[in-house]
Amino acid sequence: MKKNSTSSPHAPWTGMVPVDDTALAVTDSGGPGTPVIYLNGQFATQGYWRRVIAELGPRWRHITFDERARGRKSKRSADYSFEAAVRDVDAVLAARGVDRALLVGWSYGAVVAAHWAERHPARTPGAVLVDGAFPYDWLDEAMAQRIRKLFRRMGWFTPLLRPTGLTPRMTAGEQADSNIELGRLSRARELGPVLDGITVPVRYVVASGTSLGSRGDEQDRIRAGLGTATAGNANIRVSATVASNHGAILRKDHRAVADAVREVAALDDGGPESH
Numbered sequence: 001m002k003k004n005s006t007s008s009p010h011a012p013w014t015g016m017v018p019v020d021d022t023a024l025a026v027t028d029s030g031g032p033g034t035p036v037i038y039l040n041g042q043f044a045t046q047g048y049w050r051r052v053i054a055e056l057g058p059r060w061r062h063i064t065f066d067e068r069a070r071g072r073k074s075k076r077s078a079d080y081s082f083e084a085a086v087r088d089v090d091a092v093l094a095a096r097g098v099d100r101a102l103l104v105g106w107s108y109g110a111v112v113a114a115h116w117a118e119r120h121p122a123r124t125p126g127a128v129l130v131d132g133a134f135p136y137d138w139l140d141e142a143m144a145q146r147i148r149k150l151f152r153r154m155g156w157f158t159p160l161l162r163p164t165g166l167t168p169r170m171t172a173g174e175q176a177d178s179n180i181e182l183g184r185l186s187r188a189r190e191l192g193p194v195l196d197g198i199t200v201p202v203r204y205v206v207a208s209g210t211s212l213g214s215r216g217d218e219q220d221r222i223r224a225g226l227g228t229a230t231a232g233n234a235n236i237r238v239s240a241t242v243a244s245n246h247g248a249i250l251r252k253d254h255r256a257v258a259d260a261v262r263e264v265a266a267l268d269d270g271g272p273e274s275h
Contacts, residue, residue: 039109125268136225139183
């Protein structure tokens with residue numbers, strides 16, 4: 001197995017990592033454990049992971065960051081595309097001197113993690129995808145218009161929350177464009193081949209109920225698309241299906257997420273759970 005170049009202890013670090021035309025706020029717990037990089041929901045912040053990190057404890061090296069224009073410190077950019085989000089994973093790992101890391105992504109971050117794992121199998125022992133990266137055609141023109149309307153409606157109050165880091169420093173149009181791009185990337189013909197091509201262990205933690213903007217059983221139908229991925233790739237399995245909904249899963253079911261991380265690491269002879 002490829003040895004991790006980060007096997008010696010590293011001091012905790014918090015700072016800004018430059019990438020392209022912007023800079024990202026990054027926190028690295030340091031330590032000699034297996035590096036785990038956490039990929040946030042589309043407009044979420046690194047603080048959402050605190051319960052998962054506490055549950056896993058100091059035997060792991062936890063790396064979190066706020067995406068472009070998210071949180072209180074990450075800077076604005078001219079590029080909020082999905083490919084920019086994938087590049088940012090590379091930039092953060094390079095800045096922290098990490099060659100190989102376990103990926104944990106929630107929602108939008110799960111799609112980023114799936115793409116990154118498929119492209120860089122030698123650089124990760126695997127990934128945990130938390131209620132995201134479901135191959136399903138949920139975007140049509142009516143849904144795109146609904147998304148744009150939703151972000152326009154929220155546009156009057158979201159700027160007021162920007163100093164707290166609770167909402168991104170992006171326009172309503174930029175947020176809508178990002179969400180619509182996610183819909184296109186989630187289509188079965190787009191995401192399906194990515195999941196089929198993954199050659200490292202992937203474990204899903206699946207929520208129940210609704211998410212922001214969903215109606216009726218829309219979210220359940222989206223999650224049902226996962227069956228195709230698990231049937232087509234033996235590396236992909238569901239670690240847990242939990243009772244909490246999409247927005248509450250990291251808060252209420254952080255133990256299930258931590259268990260999935262341990263499950264993936266145990267399959268790799270470099271993980272702390274293997275010793």
